[in-house]
Amino acid sequence: MTALALKGLYKEYRLPGRQVAALAGVDLAVAAGSLVTIVGRSGCGKTTLLRIIGGLEKQSAGEVAFDPPGARIAMVFQEPRLMPWLTVEQNLALVMRDQPPDEIKRTVGRYLDMLGLGGFKAAYPSQLSGGMAQRAALGRALCYNADIILMDEPLGALDAFTRRNLQEELVAIFLKHNKTILFVTHDIDEALILGQRVLVMADGRITAEVAVPFPYPRDAAGEPFYKLRAGLLASLTSPPAQRGV
Numbered sequence: 132m133t134a135l136a137l138k139g140l141y142k143e144y145r146l147p148g149r150q151v152a153a154l155a156g157v158d159l160a161v162a163a164g165s166l167v168t169i170v171g172r173s174g175c176g177k178t179t180l181l182r183i184i185g186g187l188e189k190q191s192a193g194e195v196a197f198d199p200p201g202a203r204i205a206m207v208f209q210e211p212r213l214m215p216w217l218t219v220e221q222n223l224a225l226v227m228r229d230q231p232p233d234e235i236k237r238t239v240g241r242y243l244d245m246l247g248l249g250g251f252k253a254a255y256p257s258q259l260s261g262g263m264a265q266r267a268a269l270g271r272a273l274c275y276n277a278d279i280i281l282m283d284e285p286l287g288a289l290d291a292f293t294r295r296n297l298q299e300e301l302v303a304i305f306l307k308h309n310k311t312i313l314f315v316t317h318d319i320d321e322a323l324i325l326g327q328r329v330l331v332m333a334d335g336r337i338t339a340e341v342a343v344p345f346p347y348p349r350d351a352a353g354e355p356f357y358k359l360r361a362g363l364l365a366s367l368t369s370p371p372a373q374r375g376v
């Protein structure tokens with residue numbers, strides 16, 4: 132089953148004296164319950180793509196279709212974006228407002244424990260480290276019980292160790308809850324550790340795709356990844372075409 136289908140997606144930004152084609156024709160079908168990673172040079176349109184899928188931005192042309200049509204979508208950004216005046220627990224509870232209080236407490240507690248934040252329920256975001264705040268933001272996306280989670284370099288600002296831990300947690304959550312996840316990253320190893328498919332974007336288009344047929348948990352240092360990594364590197368380092376309309 133296809134959870135998300137993009138057809139001829141096009142996005143043009145008008146800047147003074149110039150137009151930028153941030154997306155220049157994206158077609159994509161994402162299977163329900165799959166984890167797709169997206170890599171690409173800075174400025175190739177990854178964030179624009181996620182923002183349009185998430186409804187934060189309107190495409191200039193093309194279609195975004197969800198199945199089911201009212202699919203719940205959560206977004207995790209590169210920085211945590213927690214509400215500074217709410218505690219960690221309240222930040223997560225906020226997205227569950229329409230549910231019974233005991234259900235909220237149980238769910239929030241479960242995810243905070245899973246993400247190693249059980250002891251920080253009453254802390255405010257300013258009292259957390261960057262990695263802890265990012266884990267809280269991930270917990271908030273999970274509490275929202277989204278069908279589709281869009282992640283825009285959520286681990287980019289973290290140290291290698293915390294990043295590795297969170298990659299493992301994300302895989303565990305993905306396997307357990309069977310979410311559909313679109314995950315943008317600059318890191319090829321991260322894309323290969325997480326993605327069942329890795330999409331390469333360049334100049335507003337998807338220019339290559341690599342299937343990663345290995346079971347989780349994965350070790351990107353393992354031999355099967357050599358060839359995939361080399362292929363991805365080659366498609367990422369080919370010279371960018373001149374963009375602009």
Ligand SMILES: Nc1ncnc2c1ncn2[C@@H]1O[C@H](COP(=O)(O)OP(=O)(O)OP(=O)(O)O)[C@@H](O)[C@H]1O
Nearest residue numbers: 144145146151153172173174175176177178179180
């Ligand atoms: N609000 C905006 N107004 C004008 N141009 C924009 C806007 N947002 C993005 N762009 C342009 O669209 C293109 C794609 O930007 P986008 O943020 O999607 O790239 P990205 O792949 O996410 O890059 P990065 O890896 O650096 O985050 C860039 O040329 C950028 O300048």
Ligand SMILES: [Mg+2]
Nearest residue numbers: 177178179283
């Ligand atoms: Mg971006």
